[in-house]
Amino acid sequence: MKAKVFIMIMLFVLFLVGCDSEEEVDRKVQDHIMETYGFEVDITYRESLNEGNMGDRIYQVQRKDDPKVEFTVDLMGMWETKIAGDNYEIQEEAFFIGEKFVKKYENELSKLKISNVVFRKSSGLYIETSYNSTISNFKEETLQPLMEFINLLNSYKESEKFEDNYAELDINYSNDKSVQLTQIHEIKTLGQLKEQLYQDLDISNESLKAKDEELFIELENDLRKLGYQYEYGLNSDDPRFESFGCFQEFYENGECNEGYRMYLKGDSLEKDxxxxxxxxxxxxxxxxxxxxxxxxxxDERIIFEDIKLIKSMADIDTVYSGVNESLGKTILN
Structure with a gap:
């Protein structure tokens, strides 16, 4: 037994000693890029080395001089790291396609509050951009600029006739949020744009909250008269804890048709x-x-599955008794 433990310890020590350090791997990456292309890069991301990937991993890098192309370097080897290749030439091609797009539509993009447009290539073209605005399904003034931006992208592809299709459009918008759109060549109308945005739970919830905000403010005042309040407040800074929201399966055309989920807090959990x-x-x-x-x-709780099913005090008694949890259940100390 002691011999096995000793062998395992020695193998672990050899693993630590034998593996290239991060500085050594960085140098190998820099040397590979300099020898192959003649320029230096900044390393922006290092995928960790572990047994799960058997040493196969990537480094994300960006060229220091112009054009500032971002690309990946493929690494391999658990003990001694070797450079397996990179995709600089592919990403350089995508970069220039994007750069030409920005120059061609510079004035239009500024008016649409669109900036930082970057093209990347994988299984198609991936486009990342910043949109200096909120996005609401119920405010077309926030959607129209995105629709016009998509029209520009589709017109650009038709005029330039490049082979790659747009795989994904990643839009970064207010408060460090983002939304991904696919099949943008099929988005021709605001209605089609909304259909994709409806699938994004953050945008759907934010849009609904903004639309119904006055109603929830009024409701909060009425709830206080009954001795209750929103558990996490009217507006929460943490999206994991919201006083009200809607499950994705309850959405239809951006509306919460089955009803909101709501968290309330009060002094009394008495049945009446x-x-x-x-x-x-x-x-x-x-x-x-x-x-x-x-x-x-x-921290006692009453959980109702669907309050529309509660018609009488008998239904309340059923929930408190635990006989029918399809109506609800209690967690009491």
Whole structure:
């Protein structure tokens, strides 16, 4: 047993000693680029070495001088790192396609609040850009510039007649958020653009919250009168904890047709107070609610799967008894 442990320790030590250091690998990458192309690069990303990839990994690099092309260098080897190749020439071609696009439509892009357009190549052309605006499914003034940008991309491909299709458009917009669009050659109308944006849960939730914000402010005041409030506030800084939102499967054309999920907090979880709250929510003239979770300061919770099914105090009794969890359940201390 001791011999096996000793052998394992020795192999581990040999692994550490035998592997190239990060500085040595960096030097090999720099030497390869200089010998092959005659320029230096900045290393922007290093994929880690591990047994799972058996030493096959990539480095992401960017040329220091112009043109500032980003590309990858392929590495291999668990013990001694070797350069397997790179895709500089492919990415240089994509870079120049993008550079020509930006120069051709420079004035239009500025008016559309579009900047930092970069073309990359993989299985098709990948385009990354920044959009200095919010995106809302219910505000066409935020969508029209994107539609015009897509029209420019499609017109550019037709005029330049390059072979590669657009694989993906990655749009970075306000507050460090992003959305990915595919098949952009098929996006000809605002309606088709919206169909893709509807699939993005962040945009859908943000759009709905903005559209219904006044209603939720009014609702918050009414809830306080009943002794309840939004558990995470009206607006949360952390997207993981939102007081209300909509499940993706409940969306239809950007609307939350089945009803919002909502988290509430209050002092009382007594049956009559909870029934009064559910009746109030179900009677709202403009907002529809689906599952509602109500907690108190003791971290006890009442979880309703669909408050529209709660019609009477008997239904409340069923939830509290745990007989039918399809209506809801309780977590009580």
């Amino acid at each position: 107070k909870i029934f009064e709250l559910i009746q109030f929510l179900n009677s709202h003239s403009s907002l529809i609610f689906q599952d509602v979770i109500i907690s108190n300061s003791k």
